[in-house]
Amino acid sequence: MIEALVTSIVILMAWSFLYRENIFYRIGEALLVGLALALSVKVGIDVLINRIYIPIVVKQQWLSPTLIAVALGLMMYTRFSKSLWWMSRWPIALLSGAGLGIAMKGAVMAQIVKQLDIGSLITRDVFTGVNNLILLVTAITSLAYFLYTFEHRGALAPIAKFGIYSMMICFGTTLGLFLMSNIGFAISLIPNVVKPPGLYVSIVAIILIIADNFLRKRK
Amino acid sequence: MQSGSLPIVDRAVFIIFIILIAIPAIMPLGLPISISSNTVEVYRQIEGLKGGDIAMWITDFSVGTWGQVGPAEVAIYRHLFDLIRRKGIKVIIVTTYSVDGALNAERILREYIDTAGLKYGEDYVNLGWIPGYETTLAALAKDFQSIVKTDAYGNTIDKLPMLRGVRSISDIALIGFSTSTSPDPYPRQLGGYNKPLIINTLIATVPWTLPYYEKRLITGYIGAESDAAGYEKLTGMPGEGLRTLDAQSLSHIYGVVLIIVGNIWYFTRRREGGRR
Numbered sequence: 001m002i003e004a005l006v007t008s009i010v011i012l013m014a015w016s017f018l019y020r021e022n023i024f025y026r027i028g029e030a031l032l033v034g035l036a037l038a039l040s041v042k043v044g045i046d047v048l049i050n051r052i053y054i055p056i057v058v059k060q061q062w063l064s065p066t067l068i069a070v071a072l073g074l075m076m077y078t079r080f081s082k083s084l085w086w087m088s089r090w091p092i093a094l095l096s097g098a099g100l101g102i103a104m105k106g107a108v109m110a111q112i113v114k115q116l117d118i119g120s121l122i123t124r125d126v127f128t129g130v131n132n133l134i135l136l137v138t139a140i141t142s143l144a145y146f147l148y149t150f151e152h153r154g155a156l157a158p159i160a161k162f163g164i165y166s167m168m169i170c171f172g173t174t175l176g177l178f179l180m181s182n183i184g185f186a187i188s189l190i191p192n193v194v195k196p197p198g199l200y201v202s203i204v205a206i207i208l209i210i211a212d213n214f215l216r217k218r219k
Numbered sequence: 220m221q222s223g224s225l226p227i228v229d230r231a232v233f234i235i236f237i238i239l240i241a242i243p244a245i246m247p248l249g250l251p252i253s254i255s256s257n258t259v260e261v262y263r264q265i266e267g268l269k270g271g272d273i274a275m276w277i278t279d280f281s282v283g284t285w286g287q288v289g290p291a292e293v294a295i296y297r298h299l300f301d302l303i304r305r306k307g308i309k310v311i312i313v314t315t316y317s318v319d320g321a322l323n324a325e326r327i328l329r330e331y332i333d334t335a336g337l338k339y340g341e342d343y344v345n346l347g348w349i350p351g352y353e354t355t356l357a358a359l360a361k362d363f364q365s366i367v368k369t370d371a372y373g374n375t376i377d378k379l380p381m382l383r384g385v386r387s388i389s390d391i392a393l394i395g396f397s398t399s400t401s402p403d404p405y406p407r408q409l410g411g412y413n414k415p416l417i418i419n420t421l422i423a424t425v426p427w428t429l430p431y432y433e434k435r436l437i438t439g440y441i442g443a444e445s446d447a448a449g450y451e452k453l454t455g456m457p458g459e460g461l462r463t464l465d466a467q468s469l470s471h472i473y474g475v476v477l478i479i480v481g482n483i484w485y486f487t488r489r490r491e492g493g494r495r
Contacts (some may be wrong), residue, residue: 009437039318047348047350050369050372050373052369099354106357106406106407111250111403114436180474181284183240183474185286185288186240187463188290188463191463208382
């Protein structure tokens with residue numbers, strides 16, 4: 001009951017921005033940032049306790065690789081010291097190098113080699129063949145648009161133009177799908193404010209909006 | 220326009236939208252549901268698990284995207300836990316991306332899953348958040364024991380019998396993940412092992428996923444509330460997906476109407492010599 005009530009109050013605080021900038025919206029905004037930060041810190045501390053404090057301090061497993069990770073992590077904070085800041089370069093370099101190396105190792109097969117195989121244009125299923133043809137044409141024409149070493153004249157001009165249209169269709173689809181995602185977020189929240197006890201909070205919010213509107217007009 | 224307030228047209232667009240999506244929440248319309256082929260594919264891969272198989276589910280989606288990813292995530296968790304009871308599979312839950320995923324996994328386990336009669340550590344484990352994202356994914360695939368030392372509650376791995384035999388990805392029968400950001404790291408590190416790799420994500424991330432799906436680096440995807448509703452129907456366990464589907468359908472019709480009206484308004488103004 002209380003959880004549902006608090007949920008509906010916070011949802012309406014956020015949505016009150018649709019009426020106008022107001023104190024409830026700002027409180028909701030601050031609540032979100034504060035709670036998100038508090039939760040992140042709480043879970044972060046839990047992780048430190050479970051994965052570092054317990055094995056190293058409680059179980060006294062001093063000679064474990066975790067200790068190296070802890071040392072590297074602490075070195076990050078030397079950034080705040082004018083004389084020791086250079087030490088923070090080591091963990092950053094290690095993180096970047098390891099991250100990049102691991103990502104690149106996987107990327108070669110998953111994102112380059114496998115993706116170069118577009119598939120046959122002549123297939124049993126006509127639509128698959130057409131789809132493969134669209135993939136081939138749009139990939140080549142989109143790449144042609146990014147050929148900056150040649151001026152887009154002659155044969156290259158219409159090819160690059162087609163590439164722009166291909167990308168526009170892609171961007172439009174992406175934007176539309178993002179909109180759909182955002183609509184989904186609102187839909188998942190709406191039952192909280194149209195069913196009791198959230199409904200009562202919604203009624204109060206509507207009364208407040210009407211009253212505020214009336215007072216503003218009188219001024 | 221008053222200072223600090225939205226233009227009247229914008230307000231009207233949002234208010235009509237809120238009214239439209241509120242109607243099915245009060246009075247369900249019962250619009251027809253069609254189950255997509257990709258949803259059926261995911262269902263079959265999970266249902267195909269056999270007794271003793273280990274499924275690893277990586278819950279990496281952020282709290283803010285619960286509305287889109289949450290319903291399907293709940294449906295999949297319910298299916299997996301149902302399979303523990305029906306077939307005796309084992310389930311590993313883990314988060315690699317950020318704290319959010321661990322919070323979502325914890326919420327699902329606490330609020331939506333009935334774990335009565337199941338043995339923690341033997342039937343399922345929650346490893347919590349193992350920071351590192353892609354490096355963690357790579358380690359989970361190659362040398363599981365090197366990265367998993369404790370679970371989410373501080374229990375050491377030797378107290379979790381079901382993990383004793385898990386050395387690498389070859390000991391896991393199915394891998395699934397949920398994300399509300401880039402799907403790239405998962406097929407990069409977990410694809411190409413001839414294991415089912417399933418994604419549950421935002422509808423906006425589906426086009427990003429398709430190149431991997433077509434090359435079978437990802438073997439199945441769930442990408443919207445409609446897919447979540449379809450999954451709930453397939454498993455016979457109704458949830459948030461089915462409850463919000465009417466609102467989804469109405470909002471999409473509204474979106475199409477807005478696009479048509481917006482274009483008519485734009486071209487009419489242009490013909491009348493208005494600003495382009």
